[in-house]
Amino acid sequence: MAETGFQDQLAQTAVATESALDLLLSPEAAAGETVRPGRLLEAMRHAMLGGGKRLRPALVAAAARLFGVDGEGPLRAGLAIECVHGYSLVHDDLPAMDDDDLRRGRPTVHRAFDEATAILAGDALQTLAFDVLADERTHSDAAVRIALVATLARAAGVGGMAGGQLLDLAAEGRFGGGAAGLMAEHDVAQLQAMKTGALLEASVEMGAILGRADPAARTALKAYAKALGAAFQVADDLLDVEGAAGTVGKATGKDAVAGKATLVGIRGVEGARLRLEQLTDDALVALAPFGEAAEPLRGAARFVAMRDR
Amino acid sequence: MAETGFQDQLAQTAVATESALDLLLSPEAAAGETVRPGRLLEAMRHAMLGGGKRLRPALVAAAARLFGVDGEGPLRAGLAIECVHGYSLVHDDLPAMDDDDLRRGRPTVHRAFDEATAILAGDALQTLAFDVLADERTHSDAAVRIALVATLARAAGVGGMAGGQLLDLAAEGRFGGGAAGLMAEHDVAQLQAMKTGALLEASVEMGAILGRADPAARTALKAYAKALGAAFQVADDLLDVEGAAGTVGKATGKDAVAGKATLVGIRGVEGARLRLEQLTDDALVALAPFGEAAEPLRGAARFVAMRDR
Numbered sequence: 249m250a251e252t253g254f255q256d257q258l259a260q261t262a263v264a265t266e267s268a269l270d271l272l273l274s275p276e277a278a279a280g281e282t283v284r285p286g287r288l289l290e291a292m293r294h295a296m297l298g299g300g301k302r303l304r305p306a307l308v309a310a311a312a313r314l315f316g317v318d319g320e321g322p323l324r325a326g327l328a329i330e331c332v333h334g335y336s337l338v339h340d341d342l343p344a345m346d347d348d349d350l351r352r353g354r355p356t357v358h359r360a361f362d363e364a365t366a367i368l369a370g371d372a373l374q375t376l377a378f379d380v381l382a383d384e385r386t387h388s389d390a391a392v393r394i395a396l397v398a399t400l401a402r403a404a405g406v407g408g409m410a411g412g413q414l415l416d417l418a419a420e421g422r423f424g425g426g427a428a429g430l431m432a433e434h435d436v437a438q439l440q441a442m443k444t445g446a447l448l449e450a451s452v453e454m455g456a457i458l459g460r461a462d463p464a465a466r467t468a469l470k471a472y473a474k475a476l477g478a479a480f481q482v483a484d485d486l487l488d489v490e491g492a493a494g495t496v497g498k499a500t501g502k503d504a505v506a507g508k509a510t511l512v513g514i515r516g517v518e519g520a521r522l523r524l525e526q527l528t529d530d531a532l533v534a535l536a537p538f539g540e541a542a543e544p545l546r547g548a549a550r551f552v553a554m555r556d557r
Numbered sequence: 558m559a560e561t562g563f564q565d566q567l568a569q570t571a572v573a574t575e576s577a578l579d580l581l582l583s584p585e586a587a588a589g590e591t592v593r594p595g596r597l598l599e600a601m602r603h604a605m606l607g608g609g610k611r612l613r614p615a616l617v618a619a620a621a622r623l624f625g626v627d628g629e630g631p632l633r634a635g636l637a638i639e640c641v642h643g644y645s646l647v648h649d650d651l652p653a654m655d656d657d658d659l660r661r662g663r664p665t666v667h668r669a670f671d672e673a674t675a676i677l678a679g680d681a682l683q684t685l686a687f688d689v690l691a692d693e694r695t696h697s698d699a700a701v702r703i704a705l706v707a708t709l710a711r712a713a714g715v716g717g718m719a720g721g722q723l724l725d726l727a728a729e730g731r732f733g734g735g736a737a738g739l740m741a742e743h744d745v746a747q748l749q750a751m752k753t754g755a756l757l758e759a760s761v762e763m764g765a766i767l768g769r770a771d772p773a774a775r776t777a778l779k780a781y782a783k784a785l786g787a788a789f790q791v792a793d794d795l796l797d798v799e800g801a802a803g804t805v806g807k808a809t810g811k812d813a814v815a816g817k818a819t820l821v822g823i824r825g826v827e828g829a830r831l832r833l834e835q836l837t838d839d840a841l842v843a844l845a846p847f848g849e850a851a852e853p854l855r856g857a858a859r860f861v862a863m864r865d866r
Binding site for chain 2: 277278279280281282283284285287288289292335336339342344345362363364365367368370371372374375376378379381382383389390391393394395397398400401402403404405406407408410411413414415417418422423438441442446
């Protein structure tokens with residue numbers, strides 16, 4: 249079963265990622281560093297270790313494997329994306345942002361440490377992502393490494409994840425703008441494509457870069473990743489209304505409380521479910537050129553649509 | 558006069574950097590981006606435009622020119638470092654960190670906008686730095702670009718600038734640690750080498766990378782940059798006790814109020830002045846192998862020691 253294929257990939261990636269992060273965040277200073285202050289390192293470890301589905305690293309691995317590439321390259325590219333994802337969660341949880349006390353059932357970084365440490369831990373995690381990509385263990389060819397850097401930077405910046413997070417706060421009326429409920433569906437889709445989609449798309453793209461995919465394959469994978477990213481967010485919105493806090497590991501029903509515009513709010517639960525099915529189909533259709541070899545990526549699309557947290 | 562040589566370099570770099578930043582932070586989305594949310598972009602522009610000595614970009618340019626390299630490469634490497642420097646100032650000024658209302662005589666980003674926007678603007682500026690380096694306009698050779706990324710990432714991360722900022726907060730007793738006055742001189746020096754020195758050293762190093770400097774030249778420039786970075790911080794500490802707020806453009810006397818351990822606190826004003834002279838000499842001595850060609854870098858060392866803000 250395809251889902252099993254991707255679940256295997258997820259499980260393997262989770263173990264490899266956890267252990268690689270543990271090494272990456274070891275107390276010994278790396279070459280070119282002075283010392284690693286213990287408190288900062290501990291906060292980074294708190295943010296990164298002991299949890300997380302490692303969906304993004306698994307997507308890198310599954311996309312690279314489509315071209316016969318596995319091993320340390322996809323693992324390290326996955327670490328880099330996971331560091332950017334982790335930094336964004338640490339900063340999103342801050343009192344000035346979403347003000348969350350819990351993340352994956354554990355205290356958020358600013359609750360376990362303090363706000364200043366959480367800000368710096370997020371900052372240092374973003375830096376670490378690029379440090380990891382620049383290292384020649386990621387790929388022997390500098391041109392491949394710099395393409396990974398460019399892809400991740402474009403996905404994370406003002407026109408990607410960080411920009412999407414700002415639009416998300418604006419949609420909550422945080423900057424005195426109009427009511428969130430008035431947002432058009434295409435605005436919600438764009439916001440979510442930036443906030444969540446960009447990094448998921450970058451995961452697939454980075455796998456394709458490591459696999460030295462040709463332009464046609466890159467285009468097909470881009471369409472796949474776009475649909476996958478959108479499906480992820482619709483599934484997330486559905487979880488927010490349907491999930492129980494115990495399963496989801498964070499507070500639920502927050503979107504409604506925040507007056508946040510979501511697809512569920514615009515189309516209702518059934519409409520959102522239909523949209524999720526359509527997006528999943530779009531993702532599967534985009535994989536048609538790859539035949540059997542793309543089964544793990546198909547499994548990823550089904551996993552994203554069916555996940556319960 | 559050598560100082561004039563570097564002052565010319567500073568003036569030229571400041572004009573070129575300001576205009577390049579204005580373009581870089583233009584409202585149009587770059588390739589691979591969706592849109593650039595106006596509020597976030599405005600906050601990034603507020604942080605980056607209309608001020609700053611552009612000392613780091615000028616150091617990149619002066620170091621690259623030592624090897625006959627100038628033009629867009631050093632300019633873009635300088636932009637990247639300036640973005641990292643700018644992001645660190647935006648985050649350092651936050652209420653949870655140094656809680657400053659003024660920066661270069663203007664409201665800090667979180668005062669002009671709000672905390673959430675300031676956090677995201679800093680985040681996006683860091684990302685932008687790596688985006689700039691990854692672009693082939695920075696250098697046609699991917700190996701050179703990835704070396705720039707590696708150097709900047711190492712200088713900015715947990716073992717560099719971000720780590721130094723955490724040690725600085727710890728030295729103020731912010732995490733319930735011991736009193737700052739008890740810090741030994743070598744601990745203060747290490748803290749400052751990380752917080753301020755690492756990025757100044759990276760500026761010179763990135764100029765050397767663009768100049769394809771040989772190992773002997775790299776070693777000499779490293780020694781120069783280390784002394785320069787230390788001198789910069791001693792001069793900064795002296796300014797804090799001696800400067801007038803009007804000239805410095807930010808609050809002075811804050812170190813003593815914060816009970817912060819500085820070299821001035823440990824050695825007194827005269828002792829710190831002597832140390833500054835010694836560090837400036839160290840920087841000049843390290844440049845001996847380069848002869849006349851290093852005059853602008855000599856001017857930089859003298860400028861750093863004598864600057865009044």
